[in-house]
Amino acid sequence: MSKILIIEDEQAIRNVLKSILMDEDPKWVVDEAENGLVGIEKIKQNEYDLVISDIKMPMKDGTEVLVEAMEYNPELQFVMISGHGDIEIAVDCLKKGAFDFLSKPPDLNRLLNTVRIALDHKSLKSSNKALKKENKELKKKVSKKYTMIGDSPELTQVKTMIEKVATTDARVLILGPNGTGKELVAHHIHEQSTRNKKPLVEVNCAAIPAELIESELFGHVKGSFTGAVKDKQGKFELADGGTIFLDEIGDMSLSAQAKVLRALQEGKVSPVGSEKEINVNVRVLAATNKDLRKEIDEGRFREDLYHRLAVIIINVPGLNDRKDDIPALVNHFAEDFSLNLGLENKSFDDKAHEALKEIDWTGNIRELRNVVERLMILGANPISEEDVKMYVKK
Template identity: 45%
Template sequence: MYHILAIDDDLNFLDDLSSLLKFHNYVTRGINNPHKALSLLNKDKFHCVLLDVQMPGMDGISLLEQIKEKHPTIPVIMISGQSTLAIAVKAIKQGAFDFLEKGADLDRLLITLKNAIAHYNWLKERRLLINELLENYQMIGQSKAMQQIFNQIDFVAPTDSKVLITGETGTGKELIARAIQLKSNRSTRPFVRINCAAIPETLIESVFFGHKKGSFTGAIKDQPGKFELADGGTLFLDEIGELPLYAQAKLLNVLQDGEIEKIGAPKTQKVDVRIIAATNKDLMTMIKEKKFREDLFHRLNVFHIHVPPLRERIDDVPPLVEHYIKHYANELNKKIVGISPAGMNILVQYDWPGNVRMLRNVVSRAVMFAQGNIISEGEVSLALDMDRYQPLFTQNTMTLAEFLEFQERQFLRQMLILCNGNKQQMAQRLGVDRATLWRKLKRYNLSMADEQS
């Protein structure tokens, strides 16, 4: 149901209008005092304003100006008894959505209203999307190292220079690549990412440069390559250290000539693509081991951004933690206002092998576990434990017995926190007797004192 605010000194007109619009499913609030309009707009939600041009005590155009200043997204349709072209032009210039004559037929009014509200909804949706995008790409960092990286981004973005971004896994290399794109002159052009580690070797050439139909078995239609898709924009070569030597040679050729050779195409094709590459590998060592071409390295490494690991910039931990608490509390609809000092301390002292990605995961889990509105020390260590043991799982260095023990300990610990240390409640929820519970807690050296902040 859409709500309309109609402002007119003619009460009869307002009555007629309300009943007409009610018939078309609009809720209309009519007022004949223009001075009240602004306070009503501040207080209640309206999707559109219908505004008389001439009223005693205030002229509609100046009210329009004030409404637009305070509520720029609400569309205002001007309605006038005796309109002149000059007033209509003035109203549109001041941001009116449209200008109608009082005698205009109802259909015209209804269509204008519908368009105005559609426009309002579109603006609102667009704002939400932009905010979401900005939040997703927002980079947090107050350490000297991050401040320097922000400067480097601002410096290199507007140039067309190639950029090489290095740093451990999860340090934010992709985020930096996107920030460079967003701040560049190519921001409205495509940003195309290639994950060099994920393409099977036999398909690399086709993925990079595309192919013509019938150029090899399985090429059932023309397929553009990533270079072509990124034309005019930015191509992000992620995990460049994983590119096989054979593909490195192909890539080098393109970077030298600015031309791509589509598989099966008779001619080469010029492309205008800005290259940003990233890797967590040590390319210098790879060059020495003859796994990465030195000439390609120099082509890519025109401007180098190195992101230090999180443990070397612990100043960034607290603002990142706060940022992601807000983010996940919002996402999970929980009222969490922060983290206990002891909990934060654990996070600051941790050495973060998985860097910001890991911190983000740990915070998301801590928010999930949190019982109160402040994340406790126990909830933090619980969340951290799950990540800490992750490498043991993935490297398969655990026996089954160790795994089961680990799982049991985790579960008991979680329950201990959930039941706030109440053993009776805990035994009940777990379906074991108190003696068994007591034995298990002793075995795993678990007590509520360790879990509290």
């Protein structure tokens, strides 16, 4: 349904316009106002999509109505009706935000065409606004997902390192056991860097089969191997201007390591099956839970690649080494679960927090997050020491 308001001081013209519009589309609701003052009142009280307004009217002319209404509702579409001699004013109205103007007496086809296009324009504008709002909310959600909780000296040191390295282009190797927040650290470095308007492209090196990793990182040309049915851009190219995050780098095959080394040395990549070299401007972050020194000693990791990657090393401590962060982490996850997963909002009493501090967190923050979810589902409100004892078995 579209709502249209006609503002026109001549009743005969109002009647004609109204009946033309109502005959044309039963989904159009057409309202009328006999002058600019009444028009503005109606605009304030109703959600119109389109206003068709005469220019010359006593009390408040069409230009004034347009300016006032646009301040009130910038999405409202205006079509002005200009009499003989006020074309210049009509053109001025376009500059002030009117969608179009029609000359008096309006030609039937032109009137209907203009009304349809103006209404389409309005619905595009509205959906664009709705999308922008949705996008903003999603961004808020994503940034909440990446909030780094904790002010223990161990985590504070990690945060300080992030701040120091983020603004540089230095390669960073992020080390630490599973589930300690290495991916989170990579996100923070990218978000605090000048590359943050460009993508952060993540590659989980452990999840990609050895024979596909090269094509995943550098792309391929059609026909270069069975299954390469069309050209494909690699992650390095996709990250151009931004950051690539090579997660689980310790699991990368030696042949892929050689290719990555070349890309880092020369700043160029070659898609699989192609002679051409593509220049890329990419900052590289890498992470692993493996002891790369041991991997080097045992011949599974290239020492030259290690030195290229490890310009800066950030060690993310295990949760057992920063147990003071547990209460804040628990409250953060509990709030997240009740807001985003619709779980009943439950609090944790002090003894429950203490009991959680006693646990050996081999799975680190990921494990703590799962435990909080379990307690939110199964525990009483507030969640007590007994709940922790009953539902967290080690």
